[in-house]
Amino acid sequence: MKVKNASYVKGASDYSQCIVSELPQIAVAGKSNVGKSSFINYLVGDGKLARTSKLPGRTRLINYFLINDGDEKEFLLVDLPGYGFAKVSDAEKLKWSDLLENYLANERRLVQVLFLVDIRHDPTKDDAAMYNYMFVNNVPFTVVATKADKLPKSQVKNRCRAIASYFKLGEANVLPVSSSAKTGLEAVLSKLEQILAADK
Numbered sequence: 001m002k003v004k005n006a007s008y009v010k011g012a013s014d015y016s017q018c019i020v021s022e023l024p025q026i027a028v029a030g031k032s033n034v035g036k037s038s039f040i041n042y043l044v045g046d047g048k049l050a051r052t053s054k055l056p057g058r059t060r061l062i063n064y065f066l067i068n069d070g071d072e073k074e075f076l077l078v079d080l081p082g083y084g085f086a087k088v089s090d091a092e093k094l095k096w097s098d099l100l101e102n103y104l105a106n107e108r109r110l111v112q113v114l115f116l117v118d119i120r121h122d123p124t125k126d127d128a129a130m131y132n133y134m135f136v137n138n139v140p141f142t143v144v145a146t147k148a149d150k151l152p153k154s155q156v157k158n159r160c161r162a163i164a165s166y167f168k169l170g171e172a173n174v175l176p177v178s179s180s181a182k183t184g185l186e187a188v189l190s191k192l193e194q195i196l197a198a199d200k
């Protein structure tokens with residue numbers, strides 16, 4: 001699959017603002033700083049797209065991007081709010097998890113979550129909670145292990161294996177990427193191609 005065009009659609013701070021559409025949705029989830037925005041920019045081949053949607057302050061949104069407008073492989077790419085901030089109030093945390101849970105439980109057109117985790121570390125408690133939301137709601141997901149450039153090449157496979165076993169997944173469900181070295185995108189795109197084809 002190729003990404004031919006991509007544009008920012010809108011941000012939703014509340015479940016009632018989420019987009020109602022028949023297009024399939026592919027969401028990107030992960031803790032803050034794991035590399036979601038960088039990954040989205042790498043995926044769409046535009047170094048600035050995800051950043052343009054970033055609002056100042058602490059507002060955390062579900063951000064929607066329209067990919068391949070007018071093409072048969074058209075879909076919405078959905079940037080889910082990052083979790084795991086230490087510095088925010090409990091009330092704010094509750095609001096994010098509420099938004100996230102509502103989205104995961106109710107979005108009928110969610111066909112896949114790309115679940116980003118840092119390749120260098122074992123998943124955190126928050127990652128485990130995210131995994132549980134997806135599991136409980138039957139949301140299909142693929143793990144994307146970010147920042148692969150930070151490891152020697154010889155360790156990449158081992159770390160993917162460790163992360164796969166943590167989530168009780170087959171190894172083929174953990175894809176290593178580096179948005180800064182621009183590696184790993186082919187495998188992600190072919191996964192997305194399969195998912196979109198199966199959705200027809």
Ligand SMILES: Nc1nc2c(ncn2[C@@H]2O[C@H](COP(=O)(O)OP(=O)(O)OP(=O)(O)O)[C@@H](O)[C@H]2O)c(=O)[nH]1
Pocket residue numbers: 030031032033034035036037038039081082083146147148149150177178179180181
């Ligand atoms: N070395 C390396 N650094 C990366 C990579 N991807 C992201 N980073 C860095 O990690 C930091 C966080 O990246 P972002 O893409 O902003 O992460 P995010 O998940 O969108 O963060 P929030 O929006 O705060 O939730 C930045 O300093 C990036 O430059 C990567 O593949 N390799």
Ligand SMILES: [Mg+2]
Pocket residue numbers: 036037038
């Ligand atoms: Mg971001």
